[in-house]
Amino acid sequence: MMTQEIIKVDGLVKKFHNLTAVNNLSFTVNEGDVYGFLGQNGAGKSTTIRMLLTLIAPTLGSIELFGMNLQTHRNEILQQVGAVIEKPDVYKYLSAYDNLKLFARLNGKVTHKKVMDQLEVVGLADRAKDKVKTFSQGMKQRLGIAIALIHDPKLIVLDEPTNGLDPQGIADIRNLILHLCKEQKKTLLVSSHLLTEIEHIATKVLIIDKGRKIIEGSSADLFDPTQTIVEIQTTDNAFALQQLQQSNWRNSLQLERNEAVVIKIDKQAIPQLHRDLVNMNLRLLSLQPKHSLEDYFLQVTSGKQHVDAFTN
Numbered sequence: 546m547m548t549q550e551i552i553k554v555d556g557l558v559k560k561f562h563n564l565t566a567v568n569n570l571s572f573t574v575n576e577g578d579v580y581g582f583l584g585q586n587g588a589g590k591s592t593t594i595r596m597l598l599t600l601i602a603p604t605l606g607s608i609e610l611f612g613m614n615l616q617t618h619r620n621e622i623l624q625q626v627g628a629v630i631e632k633p634d635v636y637k638y639l640s641a642y643d644n645l646k647l648f649a650r651l652n653g654k655v656t657h658k659k660v661m662d663q664l665e666v667v668g669l670a671d672r673a674k675d676k677v678k679t680f681s682q683g684m685k686q687r688l689g690i691a692i693a694l695i696h697d698p699k700l701i702v703l704d705e706p707t708n709g710l711d712p713q714g715i716a717d718i719r720n721l722i723l724h725l726c727k728e729q730k731k732t733l734l735v736s737s738h739l740l741t742e743i744e745h746i747a748t749k750v751l752i753i754d755k756g757r758k759i760i761e762g763s764s765a766d767l768f769d770p771t772q773t774i775v776e777i778q779t780t781d782n783a784f785a786l787q788q789l790q791q792s793n794w795r796n797s798l799q800l801e802r803n804e805a806v807v808i809k810i811d812k813q814a815i816p817q818l819h820r821d822l823v824n825m826n827l828r829l830l831s832l833q834p835k836h837s838l839e840d841y842f843l844q845v846t847s848g849k850q851h852v853d854a855f856t857n
């Protein structure tokens with residue numbers, strides 16, 4: 546079976562006045578992925594997700610879902626998408642059951658069995674009759690997910706679903722995501738500002754910073770301990786990039802950042818890379834291996850907040 550492209554984002558840009566919140570972002574989510582969408586606070590995750598859900602319009606770029614253009618097939622597409630963004634909007638004075646039933650009606654007919662099944666999936670069946678005001682944050686979050694699931698969408702988008710939850714709440718959400726992917730064959734896009742919350746469940750990871758893609762890859766690849774990410778700085782990074790693109794290293798190139806060229810290679814290959822760079826007549830300023838993706842993520846996303854995004 547051919548894997549279907551569930552989300553295809555190409556050259557997406559969102560500007561708010563002089564702030565570029567999302568900057569030329571492209572990525573693809575395939576059927577069956579748990580796609581981890583990472584970036585620190587303010588990186589542009591929610592802005593991207595809001596564009597995927599047509600809550601705001603892109604400044605530039607294109608979005609396709611299920612192979613259809615989001616602008617021209619909006620309704621058809623959104624019927625197959627379930628999302629929880631920000632805090633789920635539920636009625637505190639109604640029970641979990643009544644909340645779910647109420648929201649489900651907005652999507653057509655719903656049976657008692659369907660409501661109970663859905664509460665079962667999110668682990669709330671035994672609390673079905675309890676008012677939501679007695680729920681923990683994690684339970685409310687899971688109820689929000691049940692609401693997003695009631696119309697049986699193919700794609701589920703969760704914006705920082707573990708934010709503000711205690712460790713048990715985080716574990717519950719993680720297990721629920723795995724269940725949805727493995728047992729129910731859903732595709733999920735899950736954002737987080739913490740790599741640790743996503744690395745064990747994501748099949749693919751995209752890291753953004755200041756609206757730009759930093760790295761994208763399968764978790765197996767990115768967390769492969771024999772691989773390392775190397776940042777190369779030269780006196781002319783654009784030229785370095787061009788040289789590397791024409792070399793045997795081209796398939797290892799990660800992305801084009803202004804400040805450095807980033808490459809992911811086998812640790813053993815570092816001396817060879819060094820020799821090749823010198824032979825390409827590049828004036829090397831630094832060649833820094835980052836030993837884990839986590840180190841790398843922390844480094845590229847830490848420190849300076851949106852300072853340069855404002856001046857773009």
Ligand SMILES: Nc1ncnc2c1ncn2[C@@H]1O[C@H](COP(=O)(O)OP(=O)(O)O)[C@@H](O)[C@H]1O
Pocket residue numbers: 561564566584585586587588589590591592593851
């Ligand atoms: N409606 C808006 N108007 C102006 N700026 C916004 C708006 N929404 C988001 N931003 C800005 O865009 C940037 C990205 O925000 P956001 O997408 O919420 O980041 P994340 O979800 O990754 O924390 C931030 O600098 C934020 O302040």
Ligand SMILES: [Mg+2]
Pocket residue numbers: 590591592704705
């Ligand atoms: Mg956000």
